[in-house]
Amino acid sequence: MPGATDTKPTKPLKNPCNLCQSVRAILKRPKTGQQLCKECFFHVFETEIHNTIVDNKLFNKGDRVAIGASGGKDSTVLAYVMKLLNDRYSYELDLVLLSIDEGITGYRDDSLETVKRNRDQYQIPLLIVSYKDLYGWSMDDIVKEIGRKNNCTFCGVFRRQALDRGAIMLNVDHIVTGHNADDIAETVLMNILRGDLPRLQRCTSIITNDTSEDSSGIETSKILRSKPFKYTYEKEIVMYAYFKKLDYFSTECIYSPNAYRGHARIFLKDLEAVRRTAIVDIIHSGEALSASVQANESTKLPTMANCTRCGYISSNELCKACLLLEGLNKGLPQLGIGHTTKIRRMHEAANLASGLSSPASLSSAVADGSAGEKVKVVTHIKDLGQLETMPTLASV
Amino acid sequence: MSQSDATLRIELQFSGGMELLFDNQKTIHAKVPASFPLDGSAENRHAATIRDLISWTASNLLKERPELFIGADGSVRSGILVLVNGADWELEGELEYELEDRDEIVFISTLHGG
Numbered sequence: 001m002p003g004a005t006d007t008k009p010t011k012p013l014k015n016p017c018n019l020c021q022s023v024r025a026i027l028k029r030p031k032t033g034q035q036l037c038k039e040c041f042f043h044v045f046e047t048e049i050h051n052t053i054v055d056n057k058l059f060n061k062g063d064r065v066a067i068g069a070s071g072g073k074d075s076t077v078l079a080y081v082m083k084l085l086n087d088r089y090s091y092e093l094d095l096v097l098l099s100i101d102e103g104i105t106g107y108r109d110d111s112l113e114t115v116k117r118n119r120d121q122y123q124i125p126l127l128i129v130s131y132k133d134l135y136g137w138s139m140d141d142i143v144k145e146i147g148r149k150n151n152c153t154f155c156g157v158f159r160r161q162a163l164d165r166g167a168i169m170l171n172v173d174h175i176v177t178g179h180n181a182d183d184i185a186e187t188v189l190m191n192i193l194r195g196d197l198p199r200l201q202r203c204t205s206i207i208t209n210d211t212s213e214d215s216s217g218i219e220t221s222k223i224l225r226s227k228p229f230k231y232t233y234e235k236e237i238v239m240y241a242y243f244k245k246l247d248y249f250s251t252e253c254i255y256s257p258n259a260y261r262g263h264a265r266i267f268l269k270d271l272e273a274v275r276r277t278a279i280v281d282i283i284h285s286g287e288a289l290s291a292s293v294q295a296n297e298s299t300k301l302p303t304m305a306n307c308t309r310c311g312y313i314s315s316n317e318l319c320k321a322c323l324l325l326e327g328l329n330k331g332l333p334q335l336g337i338g339h340t341t342k343i344r345r346m347h348e349a350a351n352l353a354s355g356l357s358s359p360a361s362l363s364s365a366v367a368d369g370s371a372g373e374k375v376k377v378v379t380h381i382k383d384l385g386q387l388e389t390m391p392t393l394a395s396v
Numbered sequence: 397m398s399q400s401d402a403t404l405r406i407e408l409q410f411s412g413g414m415e416l417l418f419d420n421q422k423t424i425h426a427k428v429p430a431s432f433p434l435d436g437s438a439e440n441r442h443a444a445t446i447r448d449l450i451s452w453t454a455s456n457l458l459k460e461r462p463e464l465f466i467g468a469d470g471s472v473r474s475g476i477l478v479l480v481n482g483a484d485w486e487l488e489g490e491l492e493y494e495l496e497d498r499d500e501i502v503f504i505s506t507l508h509g510g
Contacts (some may be wrong), residue, residue, distance in 0.1 A: 239477065242411070273474055
């Protein structure tokens with residue numbers, strides 16, 4: 001690649017940049033069809049993300065913000081751009097990188113090496129938290145136990161909690177993730193296909209926490225989460241990484257080569273090929289549907305309490321992660337899969353059969369105690385001490 | 397050299413996970429036929445385009461899972477970005493771009509997680 005284009009004889013400028021008019025365009029923007037040269041593209045890309053951050057008031061000065069970093073393209077570009085904007089516009093944010101080690105040999109171990117290089121390149125401190133430490137099970141262990149079907153359920157539930165737990169260890173106010181416009185449109189589609197209205201509502205919000213009005217019944221924490229790339233197209237993220245020569249990792253997870261999302265993704269790309277605005281259209285549909293869901297009183301969902309076992313926020317006595325762990329530790333991994341109500345009933349039956357007392361009284365006490373509190377309800381730092389004992393249920 | 401033997405020196409680059417389909421090679425210096433179809437008579441041939449390059453690459457260089465490279469209508473699979481001499485192929489005529497000697501063509505997969 002070095003200089004291949006430079007060595008060619010200069011031709012009259014074809015495809016001049018729509019903004020500066022003086023340099024050859026290298027990118028056709030998916031959003032607008034505009035053609036831009038490299039420098040103008042960098043400027044527009046970064047400025048749009050800055051505007052998203054400012055318009056949505058994502059941060060306050062002095063916030064400590066964790067960047068969820070996987071080593072992949074989106075989070076690598078996010079870390080780079082967050083650092084750049086923080087310096088350029090004096091957000092005065094205290095940035096840290098937070099990575100989750102799911103324990104997938106040949107995949108996550110390699111991608112974490114990329115994150116470590118990013119830590120050094122961007123001079124941002126890094127914390128890695130692992131499923132093995134948090135839950136006593138790596139994804140490799142889980143797949144050995146349950147096979148390749150449904151393992152993404154475990155990984156998804158565990159990751160969400162693990163990010164929160166890491167955020168608590170780092171004492172941050174806010175987690176930013178690299179979800180881009182294409183990801184959000186895919187998620188909208190998937191949630192529509194599954195009829196999952198609460199998640200449909202959440203996935204379109206640029207910033208979420210449980211104090212917001214959409215109390216959706218999904219287990220999460222009081223730590224803010226936001227998606228500064230909500231309006232950023234994947235193509236531009238990849239082109240930005242390519243032209244900036246950013247160091248990112250790009251291998252498919254070895255356990256999910258054909259996951260549901262993959263189909264939604266291909267479908268979306270095919271739609272986009274026919275209709276340029278497909279992605280924003282679908283995000284808009286998601287927002288419109290969410291608004292009508294919110295307006296409908298009958299869809300009100302349960303209020304939040306805390307998991308009686310680990311203290312994580314949950315709409316049930318046991319949070320989903322503890323339920324899944326119980327299944328794993330009892331050799332009944334199906335306990336965590338499928339329809340939640342049915343599983344929880346199975347779980348209660350299993351408890352009765354093994355002579356365990358129902359934790360109902362405990363849970364109501366916790367719920368009462370936490371109802372009026374404004375503090376981060378989730379796991380407090382002191383709860384982290386319990387993490388070691390949590391996964392290996394002594395009574396099992 | 398007769399027209400049917402003529403080749404173009406094309407530098408192919410694969411990234412974003414695309415290289416995994418090409419035996420982990422990130423760069424391949426290829427000698428690509430200057431005109432297609434390969435079995436056509438001299439009069440029936442046309443100058444090589446990216447469309448020809450894609451199918452030629454799939455038959456001659458691709459090592460595995462062609463469905464992750466080839467898409468509909470002889471194009472690459474949707475979600476793969478293509479650059480011609482450092483520029484988005486959407487600015488260069490996409491499939492109909494006529495290859496020139498010493499062109500540099502980049503294929504970047506966007507289909508891998510972020």
